[in-house]
Amino acid sequence: MKKTVLPTMLSFYAPDLREQIEALPEGTALIGISASGQAIAVDLDAEAPHVLVCTSSGGGSTTVLRSLTAQFLHQGAHALVLDPKRISHLWAKGLPTATHRGNVAGIHDALVGLGEELARRLDLADSELDAAPRLIVSVDSALAALRQLTRYWETFRSKDDPHTSPAVAALEAALWTGRAARVHVILDGTPAPGVLGAAPHELFGTVILARVTASTWQRLAPFTGPAPKPSRHSSRGHVIQQGESHETQAIWMTDADVVTWLTDPDDPQS
Template sequence: MKKTALPKMLSFSAPDLREQIEALPEGTALIGISTDGRAIAVDLDVEAPHVLVCTASGGGSTTMLRSLTAQFLHQGAHALVLDPKRIAHLWAKALPTVTHRGNIAGIHDALVGLGSELKRRLDLEGDLEDVPRLIVALDEANATLRQLARYWETVRQKDDPKTSPAITALEDALWAGRAARIHVIFDGRPHATVLGPETREQFATVILARFTADTWERLVPMAGPAPKQRHPQRGCFHVVQQDSTHETQAVRMTDADVVNWLTDPEDNES
């Protein structure tokens, strides 16, 4: 298809875009519009059930996590938002179906609770019709996992496992999430030494911005050589799905957009 210039901004406040998002089927969220004019979306029920977002600092990963999580919440999902900066996802504190955790002890306990919830759901043996999806949005994942490991060293007792149970629960959710309707949106670069050597395979959609050639090669080697990043346009990502790559302008949702939409969905003014 013929390439066109990406729009400079793709704002959720545009009525036609909001209508397009609200028409998506359950389990699908719009990432943005590609250079060939196609809508690029993530479908949690196709291929691996999780999403990987990896950018350099200031690359827009927090905005991406907010946009995708909000869309799934609008469809009836619940969410666990892990916000180690404590202020990156303040929108999440205003919503009844979202659990927001910021300090490392709270994140640890929330992930341990996630492990229990995963087991509960798996014990239902597929009878999940009345169980809402659970989105686990993990911001600054690499730094958070390192902090969790250090935190566990300070609190674990003699007979406790060496590996943090919070990290184990996250890894279990990545492997068994599909069967339990639990989906992780992971902001970072999953290291094999922390989450296991094959964790990358659990992400069917990989969203990158301001990446190095080394990062591209490690995360999406099946997509070929790293494309040239022609411009630092805000909100521009490369989305890799099933070996295909789409240069994409992402949907931008502000904190106010999300809160207004999810608390008063009949209000057409975001």
Template sequence: MKQKNTPLTMLSFYAPDLREQIEAMPEGTALIGISTTGQAITVDLDSESPHVLVCTASGGGSTTVLRSLTAQFLHQGAHALVLDPKRISHLWAKALPTVTHRGNVAGIHDALLGLAAELKRRNALADADALADVPRLIVAMDSANATLSRLARYWETFRSQDDPKTSPAITALEDALWSGRAARVHVILDGTPRTSVLGAAAHELFATVILARVTADTWQRLAPLAGPAPKQRHKQRGRFHVVQHSEAHETQAIWMTDADVVNWLTDPDDPAS
């Protein structure tokens, strides 16, 4: 699918025909945005990319991408766990019954322990061929670098001598990354997976990497097969490079506000929502 015009400005959810294009996406597939060549850039959680990594400089729009992608999967019937350490970046999530929103470190820790139990339950269902009736689960983690560091420190405050050194909350996230596809659990993570926290191969688990305003070193680490980093860093709102299959597509991502998401998901039949 292609758009006739190259996107030069913010790509609103209300752009002509865009909402219809989003709603026509197959289950498990979401529209990231439109490339500067007019190509629809999508992510397919089932056959291509079970997890998505978003990495931007401050103000680069990572929160917008997490919100847009999570909303699209929710529209398709998924449930979501939204980890929002700033507590205000994803207020839309508090208004939806199929979303669990957690902000403080204790709440995020407990939610990830719950994720571990859910992952175990889903894996058992997969063995029994009963997983098809279970909603897809999206785990959206904002500000992952700081969040994972806070989880590690939080665990140290009360772990006993016999407890594992690594926070069980961090282990739960690792397990979701490694085995989530088979359990219909998918991680959309904002940040740079640190080898000291998630292991040396963590970034390789993301077949879709969305980058904006990153340094050449970060580009080389997260997208080494896509060639050198672009010489020009776009300051335009919502402009990213989406790296898939070793190719980088300069893309204008979809812009959805908190109100857009809540209205669309609570009243999807209203064309003005």
């Protein structure tokens, strides 16, 4: 396979890139451009309808979550953006079809509401479900969020309440039954088997890895060979789909880029 020289940054303003993004079918979003010059995209209607992003610090996970979520919002989806750091996804605040939650109580209540919405959608007729907007659940720093939710639940649950936090249970339910309800999870972090109850490749059709350890690579991409040498470039990693790994430079979209594009898509500067 012929390799090309990847740019050190793939801006939303790169020539023809925005047009390429906007031409994609509903449910498909561009991750970036591979070392072979191929456009690497995620298709939420493919076999496993969720995305896992796992990087070390500076690997670009927040950038990927922002870019993918923004593209689905542009296509008419709604989004629940869970931001335990409280400042990583401020772009989502104020957007009419996005709900941003940062503190643990807000994240807990939002996920409990997600569980209720999931159950409601699963009871809809096919025609009614097709008319419902696709729902994206974008979870940044998922391990920290899950730990916070578990501690939060322990502070007030009674002895008759379930041991597992209902918020964590709702997220797990979304991962297992989301396809049937047009609910899709974009999760940042290494999934904990005790929470998800399955190997990552069973739940995530697309896995994006950057600057991870060899052991993490083997656990999350067990069929793709040894871990590659980490890139020094931000937002560059490997996209694993259908057992194949593609070195990819992810799209760079700033908070301002996203807000302008979603609120004034005809603005030539967006």
